[in-house]
Amino acid sequence: MSGKVDLLEYPVFRTETPINIDGRLDDPAWEKARVIELVDNVTGKAPRLPTTARMLYDDEWLYVGFHSVDHDIWGTMKRHDDPIYDEEVVEIFLDPTGLLTAYYELEVSPLNTRFDAFILNDAEVAGTDQRGPRFQGFIAWDPIGFKHAVYVKGELNAHDGKAEFWECEMAIRFDELFLGKNLPPKAGDLWRGNLYRIDIEGERIEESAFSPTGKEDFHVPSRFGGFLFK
Numbered sequence: 001m002s003g004k005v006d007l008l009e010y011p012v013f014r015t016e017t018p019i020n021i022d023g024r025l026d027d028p029a030w031e032k033a034r035v036i037e038l039v040d041n042v043t044g045k046a047p048r049l050p051t052t053a054r055m056l057y058d059d060e061w062l063y064v065g066f067h068s069v070d071h072d073i074w075g076t077m078k079r080h081d082d083p084i085y086d087e088e089v090v091e092i093f094l095d096p097t098g099l100l101t102a103y104y105e106l107e108v109s110p111l112n113t114r115f116d117a118f119i120l121n122d123a124e125v126a127g128t129d130q131r132g133p134r135f136q137g138f139i140a141w142d143p144i145g146f147k148h149a150v151y152v153k154g155e156l157n158a159h160d161g162k163a164e165f166w167e168c169e170m171a172i173r174f175d176e177l178f179l180g181k182n183l184p185p186k187a188g189d190l191w192r193g194n195l196y197r198i199d200i201e202g203e204r205i206e207e208s209a210f211s212p213t214g215k216e217d218f219h220v221p222s223r224f225g226g227f228l229f230k
Contacts, residue, residue: 008225015056023151038208064170066090075111084109095192096180100221112150145173185229192224
């Protein structure tokens with residue numbers, strides 16, 4: 001899909017050097033990426049805890065990086081496809097077709113636990129702006145070409161308020177994203193999608209997004225932004 005969307009649009013620049021996925025956003029290649037400041041997913045205002053994200057790509061991989069300010073970094077789930085979305089996590093949703101009915105969901109927690117699913121959501125067909133009546137997530141989609149790493153500045157699960165931030169790097173191999181017309185994408189291709197973060201501290205839950213959905217739900221495909229490959 002090529003073209004423009006009425007929502008936020010992010011330019012995904014090409015990198016000539018592969019990124020070392022070690023959890024640190026200090027690779028020189030990241031300097032080429034434009035920084036995204038995530039906002040509160042409901043209100044669109046600045047969140048209490050800032051999160052920035054950035055994306056790059058090459059012929060084989062889509063790279064995603066998150067920097068999350070956090071003074072209480074924690075996690076308990078350690079198994080692949082555990083419901084880490086109930087704890088602290090960063091996420092990317094990717095819809096290469098732009099039809100807003102099928103997309104990929106990939107998440108990583110501060111424990112470097114991953115969750116990945118292929119989502120069918122008929123919200124657009126059903127005329128609703130959230131989850132359609134036949135919404136399904138298929139966690140049997142387990143992309144082998146999904147690398148991820150986490151770096152924590154502070155002590156994980158200390159709950160002492162002294163942590164500073166955690167960073168996450170993801171690399172998703174394009175041949176796993178089989179819905180894409182061009183793999184790797186060509187300059188000018190536009191994919192729909194979103195970037196999210198969940199932070200939980202006691203009873204307080206803060207959800208941040210690249211393109212806010214306006215609801216307490218990330219699965220609102222009509223609010224996906226655009227990732228424009230350069």
